[in-house]
């Protein structure tokens with residue numbers, strides 16, 4: 064791993080810790096990846112790794128063709144490496160992918176409810192949410208469907224499974240991931256209160272995204 068990628072990996076490892084503290088992934092659930100902007104390879108967490116126990120040795124380096132670099136360590140890449148690879152192929156502007164298991168977002172989606180955006184930050188960071196049906200982890204179908212959704216959404220709910228949040232850098236991808244789950248929790252509470260349609264005012268939507 065070159066120095067630039069090493070620096071990004073240590074920043075990403077801190078995000079993994081935070082995500083676990085927030086309950087967005089349990090045990091070895093979830094996987095994270097990052098690349099140096101413009102690079103044709105990315106570092107992805109290893110299969111079965113706990114996101115709050117990441118070190119440089121728990122990452123694998125994979126190129127955009129799917130070749131795993133074997134000169135660094137014997138770490139096997141996440142079972143979801145194709146999800147990361149296909150998303151980077153679909154979005155050259157994206158340099159970080161955060162796959163977590165946020166419970167409110169997944170539950171609402173499984174029950175057929177749309178996650179609504181209520182606050183300025185939900186609307187600004189999340190903007191829109193794509194979704195996929197359930198496909199097994201590591202499958203071509205999951206990787207391809209999520210990458211197709213990523214062409215028009217920065218946040219995706221993977222049915223009965225988890226989420227994928229993407230961004231030009233680690234901070235933006237994580238802001239999107241946590242705001243999507245906060246919006247999902249707010250939607251859940253709104254439904255408990257009997258509200259089925261409130262959300263961030265459309266009148267302010269345009270100015271928000273063209274500011």
Ligand SMILES: C[C@H](O)[C@@H](O)[C@@H](O)C(=O)COP(=O)(O)O
Nearest residue numbers: 092093094110111112141142200
């Ligand atoms: C069954 C896995 O936990 C699945 O949910 C996968 O998507 C995941 O989050 C972690 O898989 P890896 O440890 O292979 O990254």
